[in-house]
Amino acid sequence: MGLDVLVLGARGGLGKLVCAELAARGHRTKTVTRAELRDPEALARAVTGGGHVIINCAGASVALGLGHGWRGYRAVDTPIGLAAVEAARRTGARLVYVGVCHAPALARGAYIDAHERVAAAMRDIDGVVVRPTGFFSAYAALLPIARRGLLVDIGDGRARTNPIDERDLAAIVADQIAGGGPRELDVGGPEIVTRGQIFEEVAARAGRRVRILRMPAWLAGGSGAVLRVLHPRMGQFARFAAGLARHDVVAPAAGTRTLASYLDALALAPGAPGAPAT
Numbered sequence: 409m410g411l412d413v414l415v416l417g418a419r420g421g422l423g424k425l426v427c428a429e430l431a432a433r434g435h436r437t438k439t440v441t442r443a444e445l446r447d448p449e450a451l452a453r454a455v456t457g458g459g460h461v462i463i464n465c466a467g468a469s470v471a472l473g474l475g476h477g478w479r480g481y482r483a484v485d486t487p488i489g490l491a492a493v494e495a496a497r498r499t500g501a502r503l504v505y506v507g508v509c510h511a512p513a514l515a516r517g518a519y520i521d522a523h524e525r526v527a528a529a530m531r532d533i534d535g536v537v538v539r540p541t542g543f544f545s546a547y548a549a550l551l552p553i554a555r556r557g558l559l560v561d562i563g564d565g566r567a568r569t570n571p572i573d574e575r576d577l578a579a580i581v582a583d584q585i586a587g588g589g590p591r592e593l594d595v596g597g598p599e600i601v602t603r604g605q606i607f608e609e610v611a612a613r614a615g616r617r618v619r620i621l622r623m624p625a626w627l628a629g630g631s632g633a634v635l636r637v638l639h640p641r642m643g644q645f646a647r648f649a650a651g652l653a654r655h656d657v658v659a660p661a662a663g664t665r666t667l668a669s670y671l672d673a674l675a676l677a678p679g680a681p682g683a684p685a686t
Contacts, residue, residue: 410436
């Protein structure tokens with residue numbers, strides 16, 4: 409029998425995939441408006457109206473550009489997350505929260521801390537924190553830039569990770585609504601690669617010769633500190649990216665799709681982000 413699931417962030421990239429995965433499994437999904445995301449009472453009403461599970465994949469955009477929002481991650485992700493925790497506490501609903509897998513050295517940064525505050529608040533409710541290492545789409549966003557002939561990477565390119573396809577992650581998130589598993593789950597893709605290899609994979613699909621310029625991690629981190637004054641969100645994520653360049657972020661392999669196959673499909677698909685004009 410299908411469950412009623414309240415999905416926060418249902419209009420985002422991952423949220424849409426989660427909703428599709430739940431529907432394919434016979435579950436019913438419900439959403440709320442953007443204005444209700446921070447309101448525990450509104451979320452609780454949505455749950456008691458028929459939802460038995462809350463999935464929270466809502467949060468501030470990680471796109472580094474103007475027009476994606478100004479406020480920092482503690483000002484966006486944390487209030488939304490805490491409202492979901494309180495709604496779950498009031499209604500007894502199970503909460504599945506999508507956080508961020510990270511190296512311990514990165515825990516004090518604003519981007520990670522914003523998510524871990526929510527994870528800490530979940531200790532007395534029924535729920536699970538799913539922490540992916542990173543999304544394939546983050547690297548796919550580099551394709552249009554690569555087609556201009558230049559990519560800028562941070563650090564020496566040797567830091568390792570195993571990002572995951574969002575379709576795999578959506579299936580993993582949907583698996584957690586039944587309960588009975590661990591309270592924390594770090595998940596990654598099937599292949600461990602270096603940042604340098606990732607950028608080379610992207611460059612290979614640009615359809616032209618691409619130069620990969622390396623920015624020292626210390627310079628990127630310092631730039632993030634300055635940028636944070638002018639644009640908190642961009643500055644916070646830039647500092648997080650600088651940290652990723654210095655530390656491995658590897659999780660147990662849970663996904664099955666490879667980055668190479670993802671990029672191949674994207675590079676050939678007409679109209680897809682980064683696809684050449686037809």
